[in-house]
Amino acid sequence: MPAPSTPMRLSKGSEMDASLPAVPARRGWPRASWILLAFAAATLLLALAGLALGPVRLGPGEVLSALAGQGDPRAEAIVGGIRAPRVALAAAVGAGLALSGTALQGVLRNPLADPGLIGVTAGGALGAVGAIVLGGTLAATLPAPLRPWLLPIAAFLGAGAATAFVFSLARRGGGIHAATLILAGVAVNAIAGAVIGLMIYASTDTQLRDLTFWTMGGLGGANWQVAGIATACIAVALVGLIRLARALDLLQLGERAAWTSGLEVERVKRAAGLWSALAVGAGTAVAGPIGFIGLVAPHLARLCVGHGHRLLAPAAALLGAALLLAADLAVRLVVPPAEPPVGLATALIGGPFFLWLLLARIRRDA
Amino acid sequence: MLTRRQTLLLAAACGAVAGLAAARAHAAAPGRVLVLGGDLAEIAFALGAGSTVIATDDTALWPPEAAALPKVGYLRRISAEGVLSLLPDLVLANPGAGPRTALDQIAAAGVRVETGPEGESADIVPAKIAFMGRALDRAAAAETCAARFEAEMARTEAALAPLDSRPRVLFLISLAGGTPIAAGTGTAADAMIGLAHGTNAAAAFAGYKPVSAEAAIGLAPDVLLLPDHALEGYESPETAVRAAGLGATPAGREGRVVVMDGLRLLGFGLRTPQAVAELARALHPDAALEGL
Numbered sequence: 079m080p081a082p083s084t085p086m087r088l089s090k091g092s093e094m095d096a097s098l099p100a101v102p103a104r105r106g107w108p109r110a111s112w113i114l115l116a117f118a119a120a121t122l123l124l125a126l127a128g129l130a131l132g133p134v135r136l137g138p139g140e141v142l143s144a145l146a147g148q149g150d151p152r153a154e155a156i157v158g159g160i161r162a163p164r165v166a167l168a169a170a171v172g173a174g175l176a177l178s179g180t181a182l183q184g185v186l187r188n189p190l191a192d193p194g195l196i197g198v199t200a201g202g203a204l205g206a207v208g209a210i211v212l213g214g215t216l217a218a219t220l221p222a223p224l225r226p227w228l229l230p231i232a233a234f235l236g237a238g239a240a241t242a243f244v245f246s247l248a249r250r251g252g253g254i255h256a257a258t259l260i261l262a263g264v265a266v267n268a269i270a271g272a273v274i275g276l277m278i279y280a281s282t283d284t285q286l287r288d289l290t291f292w293t294m295g296g297l298g299g300a301n302w303q304v305a306g307i308a309t310a311c312i313a314v315a316l317v318g319l320i321r322l323a324r325a326l327d328l329l330q331l332g333e334r335a336a337w338t339s340g341l342e343v344e345r346v347k348r349a350a351g352l353w354s355a356l357a358v359g360a361g362t363a364v365a366g367p368i369g370f371i372g373l374v375a376p377h378l379a380r381l382c383v384g385h386g387h388r389l390l391a392p393a394a395a396l397l398g399a400a401l402l403l404a405a406d407l408a409v410r411l412v413v414p415p416a417e418p419p420v421g422l423a424t425a426l427i428g429g430p431f432f433l434w435l436l437l438a439r440i441r442r443d444a
Numbered sequence: 445m446l447t448r449r450q451t452l453l454l455a456a457a458c459g460a461v462a463g464l465a466a467a468r469a470h471a472a473a474p475g476r477v478l479v480l481g482g483d484l485a486e487i488a489f490a491l492g493a494g495s496t497v498i499a500t501d502d503t504a505l506w507p508p509e510a511a512a513l514p515k516v517g518y519l520r521r522i523s524a525e526g527v528l529s530l531l532p533d534l535v536l537a538n539p540g541a542g543p544r545t546a547l548d549q550i551a552a553a554g555v556r557v558e559t560g561p562e563g564e565s566a567d568i569v570p571a572k573i574a575f576m577g578r579a580l581d582r583a584a585a586a587e588t589c590a591a592r593f594e595a596e597m598a599r600t601e602a603a604l605a606p607l608d609s610r611p612r613v614l615f616l617i618s619l620a621g622g623t624p625i626a627a628g629t630g631t632a633a634d635a636m637i638g639l640a641h642g643t644n645a646a647a648a649f650a651g652y653k654p655v656s657a658e659a660a661i662g663l664a665p666d667v668l669l670l671p672d673h674a675l676e677g678y679e680s681p682e683t684a685v686r687a688a689g690l691g692a693t694p695a696g697r698e699g700r701v702v703v704m705d706g707l708r709l710l711g712f713g714l715r716t717p718q719a720v721a722e723l724a725r726a727l728h729p730d731a732a733l734e735g736l
Contacts, residue, residue, distance in 0.1 A: 133529035152528075155553035160524050283651065291521050291543045298523050299543045415499065415526030416517030 110383045110393075117382075117396035121169065124403035128165035129157060131407060133414035163305035164297050168406045169399040170305075171297070171365050172375070174312040174357030176398020177319045179372025180379070180391055181350045182241075184326035186248050189435075190256050192373035193358045197240045197266025199369070202355075202362035203293075204270040205236025209363075210288050211277040226303055230311055234359035240266050241351040295366030295421035297406050304364050311360035316395060318353035322346060323387035330385070368421050370428020371398050377435065401427070476531060477580065480519055481538025483713040484560055485510040487573055488536070490589055490714050493580040499530050501541070505707050506715070524549035536560065536579050564632040566639060566716055569593055573714075589714070596717035603735040604641050604724050611727050613642040614665035614695070618674050619688045623654045626663075632710040633669070640723035642667070657689030667727055668695040671706030702726040 130141045134156055143149035144157040175193060182191040182198070193199050209216075209232035217225050247262050278289060291299065325346040328336040337343045361368065375398035376390070383389040405423035412418065475496040479485040485504035488497050494507075499514040501522070516526050519538065524546040527535065532555055537547060539562040551557045558579050561571040570590040577586020615633035616624040627633035628649035637644045645665040646655070655663070668685060678684035681701040690696045708719045721736045 132525045134525050152553050156528060159552050160549050287520055287542055299545045301545050415529050417523035417526055
């Protein structure tokens with residue numbers, strides 16, 4: 079069986095050559111396109127399940143007529159007002175986290191570069207909490223149509239700062255040792271956690287109510303306005319990231335080799351960082367910190383379609399959307415009428431996966 | 445390898461479908477009320493409307509009939525569809541219930557949602573009773589209930605009036621992780637300590653804040669007040685206080701640790717007069733307190 083992923087320590091381009099995408103990708107293309115189609119079908123199926131299933135039992139006919147706008151008002155409010163924005167948000171956030179993970183792993187040439195592990199999510203969380211606690215006065219000065227954008231923008235800035243920090247580490251070393259990357263993530267997570275604690279300390283009771291809901295994470299707060307703003311931000315970021323696929327392939331040769339083959343390495347890294355921060359920030363702002371999708375989805379996608387980013391990027395995005403749709407569906411159905419936080423479900427999938435990744439790595443080294 | 449993964453994904457989807465197929469059936473009946481908030485649930489039962497209450501949230505622990513009802517989760521993170529799945533026609537919510545979006549979505553599905561009065565003091569209780577009386581169509585029972593509450597409260601306050609000492613009380617809502625969290629001004633605990641003729645030792649700050657053991661010694665509390673849930677996992681109040689490093693406070697040295705039912709102490713509901721009396725007796729063990 080091939081190794082589950084690219085090697086974890088990639089300071090030299092030569093290590094990468096063995097798993098370079100070009101040849102296997104061309105040979106396996108028809109199979110890969112079927113796989114992409116299957117992923118798309120699975121995502122669509124889960125999205126439909128997200129519309130059709132929930133604690134309230136509605137027949138397929140009721141769901142269809144509610145979607146067509148001809149159902150009874152209650153079914154329409156449930157399907158159109160509660161489930162649909164939630165499904166849209168789950169798909170967008172899942173795809174955004176997965177593709178950000180893919181891009182960060184590609185740029186840093188390190189398979190452990192999950193937005194949650196390296197601190198990008200924590201940066202976004204810090205920005206969002208800051209906006210909730212300190213943003214009240216700022217929001218009052220903004221014109222009304224701009225106010226709902228404050229949270230995603232603040233989260234984007236926080237995520238962007240964390241990404242810039244991790245990238246600056248990468249620049250110094252050429253490529254980063256996995257341990258350095260994880261330790262940097264530990265540091266960013268600890269600092270962000272401490273400042274969030276400080277903000278919670280300073281918050282009023284009303285703000286604390288918002289924070290309690292938000293820090294537990296979840297897609298339950300989604301209405302069309304929230305889902306629309308987040309989905310718009312993430313869609314822009316997804317387009318930006320998918321366009322980087324070729325550049326990310328070249329980067330796998332090592333930055334110097336990529337540069338000699340005509341790639342504007344710094345521009346690509348900046349773009350990847352920017353779009354990742356936008357996708358992670360927008361997702362974190364509305365759904366709270368959701369871990370591990372950015373780690374699990376790219377790895378599963380790599381197992382299925384190989385390392386070439388032109389297939390890997392869309393495959394990971396679809397898989398991320400499918401995973402978060404499935405996790406959200408699970409938390410909605412597991413103990414109705416209550417609902418556990420969705421971050422719990424993703425951590426339950428992701429934690430063991432992460433361990434398995436580490437153990438596989440240790441076994442290979444031994 | 446590959447097909448196995450796809451099969452797994454498909455199996456997960458099928459599992460979800462099967463789970464739904466096993467879902468329970470509902471019988472629609474009029475007068476189905478869902479109450480969010482332990483204080484409001486308590487009043488609903490006291491007004492004799494308990495049989496119309498179909499579900500509550502995790503904070504509704506009294507009376508036992510309310511505690512036994514289905515729970516829709518934690519007050520502050522309600523799931524809109526979870527609430528709707530119980531087919532309520534009326535949702536009565538404590539102002540702390542949320543998120544706001546979920547309540548809006550419940551209202552959008554045609555369910556009447558009403559939010560009770562906000563505040564952390566004994567004065568708010570008659571307003572809560574009146575609110576529940578209106579919403580549950582039991583105005584007469586509510587008037588009797590509110591009058592009884594006000595009489596009990598007045599009697600308790602009169603009985604406590606002769607007290608001339610005000611011991612310093614430090615209320616700790618949790619001891620978790622070795623960092624006790626104390627109640628400053630503007631909290632329900634602060635109001636209760638005042639009613640029971642105590643002085644809040646943590647009046648220097650507002651809201652709930654963590655205090656270190658050293659800061660707690662500086663606050664020099666004569667009495668440590670704890671809700672019962674803060675003691676989970678400890679043998680006795682004394683071991684809990686020592687474990688949190690509070691043994692060196694005046695209260696720790698004298699062993700003056702008072703433990704009370706959290707909802708009764710902080711809920712500002714019908715049991716508030718009794719809770720004030722209980723706390724006052726604990727704070728003033730040597731006083732006669734006639735009429736309580």
